[in-house]
Amino acid sequence: MTEGNFVDYVKIHVTSGKGGKGSAHLRREKYIPKGGPDGGDGGRGGHVILKANENMWTLYHLKFKRHFKAGHGGAGGKQTSTGADGEDVYIEVPLGTVVKNTDTGETLKELLEDGEELILAKGGKGGRGNNHFKSSTNQTPRYAQPGLDGEEGNFTLEMKVLADVGLVGFPNAGKSTLLSVITAAKPKIANYEFTTLKPNLGIVEYRDYKTFVMADIPGIIEGAAEGRGLGHYFLRHIERNSTLLFLIPADADDIKKQYDILLDELRRYNPELIDKDKLVAISKSDMLDEELKSEMKTELDIQFKGIPYLFFSSVAQQGLMELKDTLWGMLNEKVRG
Template sequence: MASNNFIDYVKVCCRSGRGGAGSHHFFRAKGLPNGGPDGGDGGRGGHIILEGDSQLWTLLHLQYQKHVIAGHGQGGGENLRSGAQGEDVILHVPLGTIARDAETGEKKVEITEHGQRVILTPGGRGGLGNDHFKTATNQAPQYAQPGEPGIEEWVVLELKLLADVGLVGFPNAGKSTLLSVVSAAKPKIADYAFTTLVPNLGVVAYRDYKSFVMADIPGIIEGAAEGRGLGTRFLKHIERNSMLLFMIAADSDDIAAEYQVLISELEQFNPELLEKRRVLAITKADLIDDELEAEMRVTLPADVPSVFISSLTNKNIQPLKDMIWKALHE
């Protein structure tokens, strides 16, 4: 998928509907010229609502929708008839979408489940009709409430991908290749840095019809947390992954050093990322022989489960899945 098809940040102006005014009508009929108040209530103004949709994985469809306007409530009528509610506007968003106040950055709502509905910008309440204000001493109230105004606000919608496993590694570590082998995802693959410019998701089949979701996050380079390379643009997606699969190529000059650089970049971006469970995969194991693999194994970090794999030959792909499943369910 082209990079311009993945949109994880949009800013929209939301305007909810104003409430309808209450009616100050009085009942009139032949033989009953002085009937009591029968003004109905005004209708509620339309809400702007976010709804989770598991079929979406980008905010692309909202990229050019800069203004979202809900309908106004209608005024109340005679005979205690309430006014119609204003038409709601429902914005369908991917799971993992967060809405923030554009000025303060404060989180307003978060969508994590399919079908979940949350009111983003509430419509104004309809006014009460004059029937509500009659008393023993005021049998003919001339007052009815006006409807409340709607709300106009700028909102930022930000997507953080929801996945079980996030792939973390330098460019050309083999992340996209692994995803293409273990799932039906078809990420772009080439032998140059930053082939992956957008996150890719794939469903990985496991034993006994089980499965988990894997996310290929664009490659990290040293200094990414400070804005180098692709910077922090995609690091935020790692925050939502249940566990992290670190991937380092077997032809690396120093696997342990590369691993520490990756750890450092994540820590600078968000120290809480280091609390996630980790697995380390040494990729492109088809490039080395058994003797060299044994020598390299003793240099690997002792605090993280590790395995040598080859997406080209399928070496240890199933053991890798087993390690991931175990980490996900410990």
């Protein structure tokens, strides 16, 4: 999936169908000249319905089509026949799509199961035919109800990436490079900040044909929780990951400080993120000789007590299997727990 095709935020306008009008028909047959009212009800207007589809990964299909209008209900007919219901319009979205009312800001629902539906705009009710209004004092009512208008509204769809492992780190920490090496994903890679402007998803192949999904979340900068840079836009994708992989380059001035800054950004954005399983991976470790690595381990054992960490190098293909083993163990432990 190319970066340009990954759309995770769209605004749409929807209009449901108007209800059909009721019929004011009077029964007139050859041998029944005064048969009374037999007008049927109008059909309901069509709904606009959001539907989750597990085979979709992006909102790209809504990038160029933002307006949706359902069909109107049919008018009632003679012999109390009800008009046809208006045609419903279905909008399919990926799992993990959050639906908000754009005008009020209210979050309506998050679609997490395949086939789950949410009616955004209900079709107008069909009008009642004159058959409903006959009485002992008015045996031939010549009026019927019009159909009710449909609903109209603006909605914002936000997609949160559904992945097992989310890569968290500052820009240029080596996340895209790691994803390109251990998955079939082809993220854009360059030596400048914010190369990754959209999340990249990749399937990591593990032993015995097992797999798990990894997402390269665009780089965090200090102040992301306040929306600085592209902060909130990126951080919402981390909410759906079950395990967070913190990537910090071996040549960082202070590895623990970088980790603390990243953790603080997540905490300020959503404190629940801190409860997720965490693994610190020190990238670009091919730049370290064994003596320097040993010194760093002694220091990191004290700084990261209770938090697992490991060294690896995407370019030199070092420590990648250990990284996969550790992540697989953490994911399976979560499933068993």
